[in-house]
Amino acid sequence: MASGAVHDRLILWTSPVVAGVTWQVTGGGHLPLLVTGGYVFSGLMFSGDLDIPSRQWQRWGLCKVFWIPYQKCLKHRSIWSHGLIVGTLGRLIYVGLGLGILLAVGLGISVWRGEPWPVELWVRQYVTLYKTELFAVVVGLELGAWNHSVSDWVSSALKKWRT
Known part of the structure; x- marks a missing residue:
């Protein structure tokens, strides 16, 4: 299994490739930035290693308890x-579940205080208006996860092959 430092270097070294390929596929604009941003975020903060006390987990700071x-x-x-x-x-x-809980608490407070809270409408409009951008970020997140998982698999296979 690759170390946290190796995962970080792989993400940072390959992010220009992701940006370049995305630029070619999309013809430029803001989508390459969103895909590459999702890719780097996935590698540094949102990888499969959040299931252990890892570098990615430590980077969440106080929010790591989540x-x-x-x-x-x-x-x-x-x-x-x-x-x-x-x-x-x-x-x-x-x-999403964590955000849903926070939104439910916010909605409860809003109802209790008798104030309107149009967050559901805002979220629905945002998702409708920016579905291409959201898809680009999700593609970047998944590509970053692939980088992580494939490097783990290759590293493990090489260790087995050497022994």
Whole structure:
């Protein structure tokens, strides 16, 4: 399994390639920035190694406590944390649940105070207006996860082959 430092270097070294390929595929504009930003964020902050006390987990600072239930529920390097598509989707769902809880608390406070809180309308409009941009970020997150998982698999295979 590759070390945290190796994962970081791989993400940073390959991000120009991701940016260049995305630029070619999309014809430029803001989408390459969103894909590459998602890719770097995924590698440095949102990787499969959030299931253990890793570099990525440490980078969350005080917010790292948010990931403790995630760590307790998942075995390290399981398909649910390191699986292609499944791992990223699981982390996005986990974050979505956390945000949903915060939104529910905010809505409860708003209702209790008798104030309107149009956050549902705002979220729906945002997702509708920026679905291409959201898709670009998710593609970047998944590419970063692939970088992480594939480098783990290659590293493990090389270690087995050498012994």
